[in-house]
Amino acid sequence: MSEILIENDGGVRTITLNRPDRLNALTGSIMQPLADACADAASDSSVGCVVVTGAGRGFCAGGDLKEGGSDKSVLPPNEESGSRTEQGFVRLRGFMETARLLHEMPKPTIAMVNGPVAGAGIGIAGACDLRFAGRSASFLTAFDRIGAGGDFGSTWFWTKILGTGVARELFFLGEKLSADEAFAKGIYTRLYDDDALQGEVMKAAHRLADGPRMGYRYMKTNLNNAEDWAFEAALDAEALNMGLATSATALIWREKKKSENPDG
Template sequence: MSEEATVLLEDTDGVRIITLNRPDRLNALNDSIMAPLADAVADAARDAAIGCVVVTGAGRGFCSGGDIKGSRVPAEATPETGGPTEQGHLRLRAHMETARLLHEMGKPTIAMVNGPVAGAGIGIAGACDLRFAGASATFLSAFDRIGGSGDFGSTWFWPKILGSGKARELFFLGEKYDARSALDFGLYTRVFADEVLREETLKVARRLAAGPRMGWRYMKANLNNAEDGVFEQHLDQESLYMGLSTQAAGRIHAALQKKNDGK
């Protein structure tokens, strides 16, 4: 019996719904989901029949960030691919195309936040044009908890959405927001009761899909041009720094643990 798909697709009235499907892990990102997710978003961007894209999570969460509990075979250094640092950077950068495409595709994109969102998940949510959340949704940057600097465009999108000062508060203080306080802070566009979140989100998504698609395309291009600068360069830098920072945190933790064990 084949394993269940980690990314689910549904089309309705010109809307493509992309669902992260690892509900047992609050849709945490690992290799089994990141590559299919990037492919799904790329396909939605290319599909002329699709006028709006909605991203959400299966079960009770949107996306809890990277799956730090997952195991990966140590990378073997080669002349062609470099060592673990280079390979990790290239791997993460490829997966982060999800955020770039959600942001840059010529179609409105909506994050339907049906529960907790954290870490890389806030990058995916921030990449979308709109963020509709259920009343049970929470929001947490979480990068400080793993000694990470941020990925999936999170440190690009949130200063632009919130302003630099509030974005620094979001990342440095690492506070957890419930749906209402997240709305007040500017993290969510709208908040709905959990039982009507899908209905209300799709109501807007269908209206957008039925609207002037070329108008939305050029409107979005204008809005992005007004703020983006060199976005891909930022993603390159962000994925490199995420790898460097988490590796440093892991090595420091291991060194401290070894020191403590020796006492």
């Protein structure tokens, strides 16, 4: 059974974590294919919007602690690969490309949070531009429970999304939030009844995939710049990207109209 499922529906690419018996908890066998699937979605010009979700009754429960110690890829210390700590860093950082790609790819990304999300899963959800959740969803940082600092960009994303005060509350106190509580804090973008969630997500995803893709590309660039850039530099980039986006969109629409009416 494949642990990552890929589905294309028009310009929408859905990536599903497929370990429903473990609430889609992450192991080495799923994290590399997940990163690869995100890289492929980022580079595929036919894809206009990416949806990430989990199979079964959960989004992602974080790292699978039951299998965390069984990885055979970390070797005894050696001159080529370094210490176990160095090897672990290289391995985890490679897996964490998933978060970078979802955040930086030049197309909108949506986390369809269909149940509990915790640990590394909150990094994956936070990396997406939008988070649509069902009422059975919950939110838990969980890192305090294993004496960990956070991974998959979780501390960075949630500080940016919620502000440092709320992010510190979530990480240090480690309290589990219901879907309604998470929505009230601004963690989830939209909240739906469980049976309506997929339909609402796909409606939004198709709207984005069928919309002005170059406009969204530069819009996302501007929004990402705003997270770290000085105001004047962001203004310069907005001015440049405005021209790039509108000229590209006009050209695409002109070519589309010509193809639809070749004699017109």
